[in-house]
Structure formats: structure tokens, C-alpha cells
Amino acid sequence: MSPPVEGHNPEPTACVIDSQSVKTSANVPATTQGIDAGKKILGRKRSIVTHTLGLLLAVLVTAASVSDGTVVR
Structure with a gap:
């Protein structure tokens, strides 16, 4: 994870x-x-x-049968 930018909250809003x-x-x-x-x-x-802001936070590859709701958790 990249270092926080000065003046910005490190956690996404x-x-x-x-x-x-x-x-x-x-x-x-x-x-x-x-x-x-x-x-x-x-x-x-x-x-x-x-x-x-367009910054990539996470990537997950699963079987296509996995529902979107499961991926979010």
C-alpha cells in the first residue's frame, strides 16, 4: 500500500x-x-x-458462479 498523501485521509471514504x-x-x-x-x-x-479517485484498492478472481454479494464481503 502506498503511503498516505499529505492532507488526505488514508482510508477511502x-x-x-x-x-x-x-x-x-x-x-x-x-x-x-x-x-x-x-x-x-x-x-x-x-x-x-x-x-x-481511481486508485485500485483490491482485486479478486473467483469462479464465475460466485455471486457479487459474496465478493463484497
């Missing part, structure tokens, strides 16, 4: 959470992928959390 389901190749182990039922995609889901 607001953030944006987004996820995207991505298809995987046939060579990917089945245990690391899932089906996103809403988009009908077999693959993985990448979720990111960014500060409202």
Missing part, C-alpha cells in the same frame, strides 16, 4: 465495486471455473474495488 465474467480456455481446471447463470458464461469472474 467511498469506493466503486465492479465485476466481469470472462470465458476461460478448455485447458483450465474445472474446479477453478463456474457458470455465471445470468450471462451464461463458463469461466471466471474478476472483481475490482477502486477508490473514487
